[in-house]
Amino acid sequence: MPTLTFHGHACFVLEHERTRLIIDPFLTGNPKAVVAPAKIPKLDAVLVTHGHGDHLGDAVALAKRDGALLVAPFELAEVCGERGAPNVHAMAIGGAHDFRFGRVKVVNAVHGGTIADDTRHSPPCGYVVTLGGTRVYHCGDTALTLDMQLLQGGVDVMLVPIGDNYTMGIEDAARAVEFVAPRTVIPMHFGTFPVIDVDPEAFRRRVGAGADVVILRPGESWRR
Ligand code: NI
Ligand code: MN
Numbered sequence: 001m002p003t004l005t006f007h008g009h010a011c012f013v014l015e016h017e018r019t020r021l022i023i024d025p026f027l028t029g030n031p032k033a034v035v036a037p038a039k040i041p042k043l044d045a046v047l048v049t050h051g052h053g054d055h056l057g058d059a060v061a062l063a064k065r066d067g068a069l070l071v072a073p074f075e076l077a078e079v080c081g082e083r084g085a086p087n088v089h090a091m092a093i094g095g096a097h098d099f100r101f102g103r104v105k106v107v108n109a110v111h112g113g114t115i116a117d118d119t120r121h122s123p124p125c126g127y128v129v130t131l132g133g134t135r136v137y138h139c140g141d142t143a144l145t146l147d148m149q150l151l152q153g154g155v156d157v158m159l160v161p162i163g164d165n166y167t168m169g170i171e172d173a174a175r176a177v178e179f180v181a182p183r184t185v186i187p188m189h190f191g192t193f194p195v196i197d198v199d200p201e202a203f204r205r206r207v208g209a210g211a212d213v214v215i216l217r218p219g220e221s222w223r224r
Contacts, residue, residue, distance in 0.1 A: 001016075001132055001133070001134050001223060001224050002014045002015055002016035002131045002132045002134055002136070002223070003015045003016070003221050003222070003223045004136070004157070004159075004186070004216075004221065004222050004223070005219070005220070005221040005222075006186065006188070006216035006217070006218060006219070006220055006221075006222075007025070007027060007030075007033055007034075007035055007218055007219070008026075008027075008030050008032035008033045008034070008192065008218035009024070009026050009030055009032060009033075009054055009188065009189060009192045010023070010024040010026065010049070010054070010055055010138070010140070010141070010159075010161065010188050010189050011023065011024050011025050011026050011027065011030070011033070011057070012024075012138065012159060012186075012188075013040065014129065014131055014136060016101075016102075016131045016132035016134075017132065019044050019100075019101040019102070019131065020041060020042065020043050020044055021043060021044055021045040021046070021047060021068075021101060021129070021131075022040065022043055022045075022046050022047070022062065023046075023047045023048075023049070023127065023129075023138050023159075024047070024048060024049055024054075024055040024056075024057065024059075024138070024140075025037065025040070025046060025057050025058045025059050025062055026053070026054045026055060026056075026057030026058070027040070027057060027058050028057060028058050029053075029057075030054070030057070030192065031192060031193075032191060032192050032218045033218055034218045034219040035218075035219060037058040037061060037062055040062065042066050042068075043062055043063075043066045043068040044066075044068055044069065044100075044101050045068055045069045045070075045071060045099065045101055046059050046062050046063045046068050046069070046070045046071070046085075047070075047071045047072070047104070047127055047129070047138075048070065048071070048072040048076060048080070049109065049124060049125055049126060049127065049138065049140030049141065050073070050076065050109070050111060050112070050113060050122065050123075050124035050125065050140060050141060051076045051079070051113065051114060051115030051116055051118070051121075051122050051124075052112065052114065052116060052141070053116040054192070055140070055141070056076070056080075056115070056116050059072075059080065059085075060080050060083045060084060060085045063080070063085040063086065063087070063088075064084055064085060064086060067086055067087065068087070069087045069088075069089055069099070070085040070087065070088050070089070071089045071091060071099075071104060071127075072088070072089075072090065072091070072122070073090070073091060073092060073093070073106070073122045073123055073124070073125050074090040074091065074092050074122065075115070075120055075121065075122035075123075076115055076122035077089065077090035077091070078090065079115055079118050079120060079122070091104070091106045091125075092106060092123075093106050093107065093108050093123060093125050094106065094107075101131065102129060102130050102131040102132070103129070103130040104127055104128070104129050104130075105127065105128040106125045106126075106127060107125060107126045107127065107128060107137070107147070107150075107151065108125065108126070108142075108145060108147045109124045109125050109126045109139065109140040109141060109142035109145075110124075110142050110143040110145050111124040111140065111141040111142050111143070111166075111167070112124065112141075124140055124141060124142070125140055126138055126139045126140040126142060127140070128151065128154065128155065134156045134157060134224075135154060135155050135156045135157070136155075136156065136157045136158075136159065137151060137155040137157070137158045137159065137180065137182065138159045139158070139159060139160050139161055139168075139176070140161075141161060141166060141167045141189065142161065142167060142168065143167070143168060143172070144168050144172035144173075144175055144176050144179075146179075148176050148179040148180050149179045149180075151179075151180045152179060152180055152181050153181065155180050155181075155182040156182055156183050156184065157182060157183070157184045157185075157186065157224075158176075158177065158180055158182040158184070158185045158186070158211070159185075159186050159188050160173045160176055160177065160185055160186070160187060160188065161173065161187075161188055161189030161190070162187045162188070162189065162190050162198055162200065162203045163189045163190035163191070163192070163195075163196030163197075163198055164190075164196060164198060165195050165196055166189070166195075166196065167189050167196075169198065170198055170202055170203045170206055171206065173187070173203060173206075174203065174206040174207050174210070177207050177210055177211050178210060181210075181211070182211055183211060183212060183224075184211060184212045184213075184214055184224065185207060185211045185212070185213050185214070186213075186214050186215075186216055186222065187200045187203050187213065187215060200213075200215045201215070
């Protein structure tokens with residue numbers, strides 16, 4: 001079972017044995033982050049769901065610092081390589097790959113695809129990461145989709161956006177939990193900015209007995 005640490009917004013560090021990876025490392029400029037990128041221990045991999053600044057964030061800088069593998073949707077991976085990420089692995093929705101640290105499957109997300117400081121587009125995605133036998137689904141930024149039903153039975157821990165406006169809100173996120181039926185749900189992408197300030201306790205009530213809702217504050221870790 002890996003340890004998950006929430007760093008605010010959509011940023012999580014997953015650790016298992018000697019392996020550490022980070023997803024959507026928006027630390028610099030994140031008003032809720034309590035840890036500077038320099039304080040993140042050495043990473044094996046950096047996963048990015050899409051090119052918006054609040055997800056791409058410090059990805060290239062961290063990948064450079066540690067020589068970490070940067071995993072991203074194809075066009076975004078290309079941009080990260082041009083920006084100096086030393087090891088880039090491009091993927092696309094529907095594809096999975098067995099990395100040394102674990103398996104990554106790229107799944108659909110319905111959201112925008114612009115890339116911060118670039119004119120190109122790259123389709124956004126979510127990831128199902130299997131690490132130490134635990135399947136973690138990071139939804140990325142997304143609307144509620146029927147595609148999520150395809151993941152039912154294949155997810156142990158779901159990291160789900162609830163902040164509304166740019167992503168699912170509480171009601172849709174609770175339906176997403178019904179579709180996927182994970183054991184544990186951790187809400188994300190709320191409270192960072194006033195427009196996505198929602199109450200995670202209201203989400204917990206909405207999910208009810210459907211799953212264990214674990215509400216993490218930035219900097220907090222969780223392990224089953
Ligand atoms: Ni976004
Ligand atoms: Mn976002």
